[in-house]
Amino acid sequence: MAGDQVTLLDLWASPFGMRVRIALAEKAVKYEYSEQDLWNKGALLLQMNPVHKRIPVLVHDGKPICESLIIVQYIDEVWKDKAPLLPSDPYERAQSRFWADFVDKKLYELGKKIYTTKGEDQEAAKRDFIDSLKLLEGELGDKPYFGGETLGYVDVALLPFYCWFYAYETIGNFNIEADCPKLIAYCKRCLEKESVSKSLEDPQKVYDFVVMLRKKFNWA
């Protein structure tokens, strides 16, 4: 809407922040991007998200919205005239919410285990990670997007992790495409959309970031 003041408090490498960037791009919402220093949190972040003290936070006309999937739903409800992200049917909406929640509960947690553990724990995380991707691949089926013919809520939730795959693969010494070729083909197809490509980061840069985290927190 004209006159909206929209600011995104974010960290460039965050897959959760990237979700919000894709949603805003799909809706063609203009916004100010405000990079945060997570190791020296600024007054604005602490004021806007006093409970969790983390990014992303969308500040819309002075009011903060926190937690990426909640922000994406908010964006879909406020800027509803363009590029609907959630389906209108209640059952399909519930299914979309289920798979987006699955990405948070499984994919993110298992991906993190790959670069924070070693040995048998890391091997187990890699197996579970691939199993989770295969479930997603099965749910996608032969559709262009998870919701059907257009980019939607589950795609927005999932696609940011694609630019983290190279870090998982390099640190875990495995190849995702070998097990999940259809899911990788889907990610590559989605990257042809500008809303996705301009919101995701360079996998090599993400890898360097993860290597830095591993050194900083003694995970390596």
Place this chain on the structure above:
Amino acid sequence: MAGDQVTLLDLWASPFGMRVRIALAEKAVKYEYSEQDLWNKGALLLQMNPVHKRIPVLVHDGKPICESLIIVQYIDEVWKDKAPLLPSDPYERAQSRFWADFVDKKLYELGKKIYTTKGEDQEAAKRDFIDSLKLLEGELGDKPYFGGETLGYVDVALLPFYCWFYAYETIGNFNIEADCPKLIAYCKRCLEKESVSKSLEDPQKVYDFVVMLRKKFNWA
């Protein structure tokens, strides 16, 4: 709606199942209750929730909906003519989703830590648990319900844990009301509603269940 076939796969002690029971009661939806044996999962549960294999699952006209907060939103969207649970304003909806998510991420996890750990870990969990309740108490303020004048989404998410408080307190040897009198007064007030009182279980029975879990899994 007349003619709806609704079945709830549930476990009597589950705070997540109780959320669905409150929501169905608020909407006056008739349903069949199907108690599940979590240590000997039946074919119906495995068929209806093949991904997480857990309760609650709402089966509506043969179609399964999983994950309690997703089910509550589904109920609110399908039976929308009575007792709305989520506010209509997008910002207030986002705030409701934020606090319901907070209950899952903080209250449930910390409560579980109280009865699965000992010593300093348990002490830390008790402190964090009280801190989380205090944040909720602050958000409630002087309103009768979290959303305002009527029972809503955050109340449905939170209230089932009230019948678990006695187990947390007895095992952790602390008193929640001493630190959070306003929140406990709110819970007692909400219990005057039949939709809540008939959906929650006897605290002593829940305590006995948790004691059984602690023995079974060697947490005690």
